[in-house]
Amino acid sequence: MGRFETSLAIMGSSWELLKKDKEILIIPVVSGIAMMMLAASFFIPVFFAHDPTWTQRAMQEDRDSFLIMSFVYYFLSYLIIIFFNSAIVACATVRMNGGDPTLVDGISIALTRIFKIIIWALISATVGVILRMIQGRSNFVGRVLTGFLGMAWSAASYLVIPILVNENKDPYFAFGDSVKLLKKTWGEGLIGTFSFGLVFTVMTLPAFFILAAGIYSGNGPLALTLIGVAVVYLVVLSVFQSALQGIFQAALYQFARFGNVPEGFHQEQLRKALIRKI
Secondary structure, eight states: OOHHHHHHHHHHHHHHHHHHOGGGGHHHHHHHHHHHHHHHHHHHHHHHTTOTTHHHHHHHHOHHHHHHHHHHHHHHHHHHHHHHHHHHHHHHHHHHTTOOOOHHHHHHHHHHTHHHHHHHHHHHHHHHHHHHHHHHTSOHHHHHHHHHHHHHHHHHTTTHHHHHHHHOOOHHHHHHHHHHHHHHSTTHHHIIIIIHHHHHHHHHHHHHHHHHHHHTSOOHHHHHHHHHHHHHHHHHHHHHHHHHHHHHHHHHHHHHHHOOOOTTOOHHHHHHHSOOOO
16 A cells, blocks of 8 residues: 555544544634734734835845744744644544543643643744745755755654653653654555645545636636635644644654554554665
């Protein structure tokens, strides 16, 4: 079974668990709303300023302030994403350990880790801003290399959230443990990040066909309807992706750390995802 097929199988297993705890879907919905509110708070003032060159001028005239504002935006974005992902992982972990989680359980567990989540968000934001700065100042080859560095960081930190949730470790030690698990069982972060992403990328294609049909329909009401359908489809897909990804991370942590195969998953699936180094 290839990587793509393995990811499809794992997504199916994650879906089976999600069906038992459908309230998990509320978490990425709330996360998405929080992200939209954050974006609005930063970008609506620029829009109403009626100055499309504001960003470019800010970068040239007051670069330090612009970098600080960019960092704050990165930090708050990571804080929202990490907090709600932690809640998803917490709910999935309770289910995998034989419990019957509620939405309150996931949020409560995430809140008990809030200080460490804040620290991890600061670390993630710092890495993100540094990579973005390097990418912005690099040529094509440099941008490609920076992209690989970003993927390496994502892979190395893939199990940090499950470790924070389950073991309540400081972020530095959680990252170290994530790297150690990757070294011991090479492949889990990569298949989770990239193959899951590929599957959902394929699933977004219908939305773009619908958008194109709406744009080129020449019929105003029909165009608005089709564009609305495409947007709703993408939002729903994003919600399911976040939920399934969090469940997968929780399952992967259980198997990588303890060798446990969570209910609904299959040992062969996780063995395919966890390819040991030769």
